[in-house]
Amino acid sequence: MINFQPLILSFELALITTAILFLITVPLAYWLSRNELKIKPFISAIVSMPLVLPPTVLGFYLLIAFSPAHFFGSFIEKLFNLRLVFSFEGLVLASMIYSLPFMVNPIQSGFESLPASLEEASYTLGKSKFKTLIKILLPNIKPSLITGLVLSFAHTIGEFGVVLMIGGNIPGKTRVASLAIYDEVESLNYHAANVYALILFAITFIILLTVYIYNGKYLKAGRL
Amino acid sequence: MINLELYKILKTSEGDLPLDINLQIEDGDFITIEGPSGAGKTTILRMIAGLLKPEKGIIKVSEKVWYDVSSNTFLPPQKRNVGFVFQDYSLFPNMTILQNLEFAINHKKDNAFIEEIIEITELKELKDRYPSTLSGGQRQRAALARAIIRKPDILLLDEPLSALDTEMRLKLQDYILTVHKKFNLTTILLSHDISEIFKMSDRVVRLNKGKIISEGKASSVFNKNYISGKFKFTGDVLSIEKDEVVFIVNVLVGNNIIKVIATEAEMKNLSPGDKVMIVSKAFNPLIIKIDS
Numbered sequence: 222m223i224n225f226q227p228l229i230l231s232f233e234l235a236l237i238t239t240a241i242l243f244l245i246t247v248p249l250a251y252w253l254s255r256n257e258l259k260i261k262p263f264i265s266a267i268v269s270m271p272l273v274l275p276p277t278v279l280g281f282y283l284l285i286a287f288s289p290a291h292f293f294g295s296f297i298e299k300l301f302n303l304r305l306v307f308s309f310e311g312l313v314l315a316s317m318i319y320s321l322p323f324m325v326n327p328i329q330s331g332f333e334s335l336p337a338s339l340e341e342a343s344y345t346l347g348k349s350k351f352k353t354l355i356k357i358l359l360p361n362i363k364p365s366l367i368t369g370l371v372l373s374f375a376h377t378i379g380e381f382g383v384v385l386m387i388g389g390n391i392p393g394k395t396r397v398a399s400l401a402i403y404d405e406v407e408s409l410n411y412h413a414a415n416v417y418a419l420i421l422f423a424i425t426f427i428i429l430l431t432v433y434i435y436n437g438k439y440l441k442a443g444r445l
Numbered sequence: 446m447i448n449l450e451l452y453k454i455l456k457t458s459e460g461d462l463p464l465d466i467n468l469q470i471e472d473g474d475f476i477t478i479e480g481p482s483g484a485g486k487t488t489i490l491r492m493i494a495g496l497l498k499p500e501k502g503i504i505k506v507s508e509k510v511w512y513d514v515s516s517n518t519f520l521p522p523q524k525r526n527v528g529f530v531f532q533d534y535s536l537f538p539n540m541t542i543l544q545n546l547e548f549a550i551n552h553k554k555d556n557a558f559i560e561e562i563i564e565i566t567e568l569k570e571l572k573d574r575y576p577s578t579l580s581g582g583q584r585q586r587a588a589l590a591r592a593i594i595r596k597p598d599i600l601l602l603d604e605p606l607s608a609l610d611t612e613m614r615l616k617l618q619d620y621i622l623t624v625h626k627k628f629n630l631t632t633i634l635l636s637h638d639i640s641e642i643f644k645m646s647d648r649v650v651r652l653n654k655g656k657i658i659s660e661g662k663a664s665s666v667f668n669k670n671y672i673s674g675k676f677k678f679t680g681d682v683l684s685i686e687k688d689e690v691v692f693i694v695n696v697l698v699g700n701n702i703i704k705v706i707a708t709e710a711e712m713k714n715l716s717p718g719d720k721v722m723i724v725s726k727a728f729n730p731l732i733i734k735i736d737s
Contacts, residue, residue: 341496342535344522346549346595356548360539 223416226393227401231421234309234384234397235377238316239324242373243366245317246324251354253325254332269322276319280386283315287387307389312397315387316377323372331365332358364436371432375425446472446508447599447631451492452501455655457483464488464655470633472507475625477634477642477663480652486635487532489652490601493633494529495522506598528592528600528630532607534584536576542587543572549594559594565627566590566620582613586620593624600625600632606641618644639667676725678703682717696721 249268253261271279287305288294297303305311335358343353359366381399388395390404398417405414447470455462464485470476478486491497493504495511498519504512511520536545546559563569566586576584585605592600602621606614618641625632636642642649643663650660659666680698687693692707694715705723707715715721 336533336535338531338533338535339537341494341522342529342531342537343548344496345494345525345527345529346591347523347526347551348548349523357537357539361537 223413224401227396227398228417228420230309230393230396231378231398234312234316235374238313238320238377239370239374241313242317242320242324243370246321246328246369247354247359250325250328251332251358254329268325271319272322276380276382277386279319280315280383283318283383284386287311287314306387307391307395309388309394312384312388312395315383316380319380319383320373320376323376324369327365327369327372328362331362334365335361364439367432367436371428375428378421378425446470446505448503448505449489449493450502451489451499451504453488453492453497453499455485455488462655466652466655466657468650468657468660470631472631473629475622475632475634475645475647477636477646477649478652479636479642479649484652485655486652487603490529490603490633490635493525493599494527494601495520495525526595526598528595528597530585530588530592530600530602530605532603532605534576534581534588536584536587536591538576541573541575542568542579542590545576545587545591546572546594549591551595562590562594565624582609582617585609585617589617589620589624593628593630596628598631600630602632602634604635604637607637614638614641621645642667676723678723680721680723682715682719682721684717685712685715694721696723698723 253265253268284306285291286293287297289298289304289306294305297305303310305314339357339361340353343357344350348356378397379399381403384395384397385400388397388400390396390400396404398421402414402417402421405411405417449466449468449470451464451466453464455464462483462485466485466489478489480486488497492499492512499512499514501514502512503510503514506525510516510518511525512518536542537548540548543559543563546562550559563572566589568583568587568590571579571583571587576587579587589605605621606617609617621632621634622645624630634645636645646663648660649663649666651658651666678698680696680703683695683697683702685692685694690709692709692712694705694707694712696703696705703723
């Protein structure tokens with residue numbers, strides 16, 4: 222009997238991570254696209270670090286930082302009564318950091334591709350910055366938003382090193398599908414590993430295929 | 446009455462250029478600002494709209510202060526009632542023409558006014574289309590409609606016609622004049638085109654390197670150096686043919702190829718590719734209307 226818990230956990234993690242990350246990223250990406258401050262390269266570098274760092278490096282430092290023995294971990298624990306190591310909440314936070322560039326980069330370049338006059342036109346029509354963002358800017362970078370959302374989702378599903386370091390592979394709590402596959406292979410249970418792997422394979426392929434078809438149509442329609 | 450005193454250092458490729466202008470505009474006037482690229486025309490419009498902050502000066506529109514450096518007043522664009530037609534149209538691609546207009550108004554109740562504007566700018570057939578499916582002239586008309594739908598205190602037109610062909614241009618000039626008069630707008634137009642300036646403006650302001658060099662009625666501003674009894678065209682020499690004792694030079698002026706007769710002496714320094722000037726003094730030109 223196959224235990225579907227790791228798969229459900231994976232999708233739960235990916236969904237929550239992507240949703241929270243999206244809300245944080247839109248203002249951040251907008252700020253980065255409209256800013257020429259000296260501090261900008263530093264922030265861009267930090268945002269992009271997870272692209273190049275081995276996940277274990279990131280996982281290791283996050284483990285240290287989240288640990289109740291250190292400042293950040295004990296601070297969070299005291300404030301929210303929340304332990305970030307070996308917990309689902311910790312996984313969400315770590316996944317958000319790990320997937321940050323996959324969300325920020327497409328959305329930022331989406332904002333950068335819009336002519337400044339679009340937003341200025343909205344201002345001269347008396348519309349606030351917030352309304353302009355919601356009604357004008359975001360609808361006109363739909364392909365970038367979808368790319369960001371899907372890449373973050375798929376990337377979170379596929380992460381291994383970070384979840385292993387932070388989550389500790391606790392069944393039902395932090396054992397996501399990618400870890401479960403590794404476990405099953407280790408215990409020579411190839412059938413279960415294959416089922417997990419095949420489901421992940423099929424679902425991610427379908428998601429990505431849908432996005433490319435949609436974005437292709439959107440661009441062909443010439444709305445931008 | 447609009448009172449403008451604007452000062453700002455502009456960063457240009459040739460170094461810092463101080464923009465320093467002082468201009469009064471009567472309500473209901475149609476003003477054209479003319480001048481070479483980089484003279485600061487667009488900068489002035491952007492300052493009036495609040496998209497750019499001057500370093501010093503005052504912007505006062507019918508006794509309301511939009512900007513005053515001495516009292517540290519700077520109204521954001523949202524608080525200034527301007528209509529701005531951008532050079533690149535800037536219609537919102539995610540909305541139909543009608544949705545673009547509806548987005549611009551503050552109260553949904555103004556439907557009758559939207560209808561009226563659509564009628565005047567002849568957008569009825571196009572109102573449910575998206576901007577990307579329209580031609581340049583149609584987009585410009587839609588951009589004009591969107592700019593005037595808020596009944597702005599000032600209508601600012603940033604070279605709105607420069608990308609259009611002549612026929613479209615003439616038509617759009619009429620639309621602009623119609624709405625300017627009908628809604629009693631105060632309008633500032635940026636333009637290079639002298640015939641356009643003559644046709645449209647009550648007053649023209651000539652700008653060069655950030656300063657106003659002359660202003661007044663179009664006929665008086667341009668008469669001094671533009672209008673004379675002789676023709677003067679510049680063009681490129683395409684080819685030179687020898688015909689008996691004279692030479693025939695084909696010169697490209699604009700889109701027309703002109704044949705000019707030249708003597709051997711005149712031919713000495715001339716070869717295809719040269720830039721030349723064709724001047725004619727001693728005859729009276731004929732004027733023939735072109736049917737469009």
